[in-house]
Amino acid sequence: MAETSPRQLLIPFAGRGSPSCRAALSTLRLPNLENLLSRLTLAETDTQDESTRSPPHERALAQALGISAPDGCIPWAALEARRLGIAAPGDTEGWGTVTLCNWQVGIDDVVLGDPASIEIDAGESAALLEAARPFFEEDGIALHASPVPGRWLARAGIFDGLATASIDRAVGYPVSQWSPLADAARPLRRLQNEMQMLLYTQRVNDDRAARGVPPINSFWLAGTGALKNEAAAIAVAPAADDSLRTAALRDDGIGWAEAWQALDAGPVAALLAEYTRGANDVSLTLCGDRASQRYTVQPRGLARWAKSLFERKRAAGVLEAL
Numbered sequence: 255m256a257e258t259s260p261r262q263l264l265i266p267f268a269g270r271g272s273p274s275c276r277a278a279l280s281t282l283r284l285p286n287l288e289n290l291l292s293r294l295t296l297a298e299t300d301t302q303d304e305s306t307r308s309p310p311h312e313r314a315l316a317q318a319l320g321i322s323a324p325d326g327c328i329p330w331a332a333l334e335a336r337r338l339g340i341a342a343p344g345d346t347e348g349w350g351t352v353t354l355c356n357w358q359v360g361i362d363d364v365v366l367g368d369p370a371s372i373e374i375d376a377g378e379s380a381a382l383l384e385a386a387r388p389f390f391e392e393d394g395i396a397l398h399a400s401p402v403p404g405r406w407l408a409r410a411g412i413f414d415g416l417a418t419a420s421i422d423r424a425v426g427y428p429v430s431q432w433s434p435l436a437d438a439a440r441p442l443r444r445l446q447n448e449m450q451m452l453l454y455t456q457r458v459n460d461d462r463a464a465r466g467v468p469p470i471n472s473f474w475l476a477g478t479g480a481l482k483n484e485a486a487a488i489a490v491a492p493a494a495d496d497s498l499r500t501a502a503l504r505d506d507g508i509g510w511a512e513a514w515q516a517l518d519a520g521p522v523a524a525l526l527a528e529y530t531r532g533a534n535d536v537s538l539t540l541c542g543d544r545a546s547q548r549y550t551v552q553p554r555g556l557a558r559w560a561k562s563l564f565e566r567k568r569a570a571g572v573l574e575a576l
Contacts, residue, residue, distance in 0.1 A: 262318070262492035262537045263525050265517065266311035266422070267502035267510075269542030269576025271304075274507030279574055281511055284518040290526045291572060294538060294549035301545040307419040307432070310576070311541035314548065315494060318539075319486045326417030326434075329479030335407050336487040340398050343484065348413030351477035352397070353421060354382065354404040356468040357450075363428040366474060368503055369421060373467050374404035378458045382470065385456060389448050393441050404470075412438055414480040421476055425503045434475070442475060449473060492539060495521050542576020 270276065300313055307326030308316075316328045323329060331349035335341035341349065354374060356367040383399055383406055390397050395410040416439060419432035434442065450472050453459060459469045481487065497517055501509035522538075529536045529551065539548040 260493060261525070261528050261533050261535050262539075263521055264311060264314060264318075264492040264494045264539040264541065265498065266309070266494060266496060266541050267498040268540040269545075269573040270498075270502045270505075270510065271543045272502070272505040274505045275502055275510045276507075276574075278507035278511040282514055282573070284514060284522070286518045286523040286526050290522060290529065290538060291549060293526075293529055293551075294536070295552040296547055297537075297550040298548040299545060304543050307417055307423060309420055309422050309541070310544065310546040311494065311539075312420055312422070314539050314541055314546040315491060318492050319489045320483055321481075321486050322483075323479055324417065326419060327415060327479040328477070329481045330477030331407050331413070332479060332481035333486060334400065334477075335398070335409070336481055338400070338407075340407060341409070341481075343487075346414075346480050346482060347409060348411055348416070348478065348480045350408045350410075350413040350416070350418070350475050351400075352406040352408050353474045353476065354379070354406075354470045355421075355472055355474050356470060357429060357472045364430070366421075366424045366427060366429050366432070367468065368425045368500070369404060369474065370500065371468075372404065372470060374470065376403045378462075378470075379403040379405075381458055382453070382456065385452060386449060389445060389452065393445055395445075408475075412441065413478040416478045418476045418478045421474055422499070422503070424474065426505075446472060492537065493521070540572065540576060542573070545576050547572065547576065 300310060302310070308328050312328055312330075316323065321328060329349060331351040332341060334351070335349050336343070336345070353369045354372070355369040356372050358365045358367050380399065383397060387397050390408065393410070395408050395412070398407040398409070400407050416434060418434050424432040453469070453471050462469055495517060498510060498513045501513050525536060525538060534551050537548060537550045539546055
């Protein structure tokens, strides 16, 4: 895992455009966030649209690490492989993250379920890795286990320059909407079909059915690319708090609002305390569906104080603009 800075906080899904979460915005009372925003200055905004494969929180984190990459090609897998010692320093071959998941088959669409909710353990992950390895190797793809059950790191030249959608973009949407369509992805689509047939026959899924948990019936590929910047592997990243993620992806407005209240009373309050103690390297990055906004410390003075009063009135609308 990357080293993180307690004075730099990044919040994914701080704003959410889905119906229930948007409706919950009017109920939020976030005094520490209001207080902190009134003291910090908006330093940077990244606004795209919801069609980007890399969501705002991933773009913001990549920028903080000094990684410059096209949309859908932020090399998260290569970075993790480097930090775990699986990839040697100087390795510039492509990597990708293979995440086991449940594809929910409906009448009209096949929807990607959230892999975080499938309850896979280390034993299941290891058993499926050994079963899948020969199929991937036939296509020149080397699989490696990661510390997270149900997530593997894959190494192959095909991943360098192959744009893929983040799981955080694709969860809850038809698989066809976000699957890579480039010609280079054809072997992967064939491999995905083979894996679906393989997973159907696995004892692991029989045991899961007996436990009443969803079957593991496919995988999602993301985090593809090659790590060109050695410094990114040792850079200090902002602390990313994912406590809003589950409720946001489920469009659980009540749960999202409750998670925001806890976030405001915890990490945001701690960041405000750091600022109050005089830390000049405090930063807060708020990320939504389309945009991210990064707030930093600026020199204090009368003009800054007057400006903060105006900003405080606008703070309630910050999350809606993300």
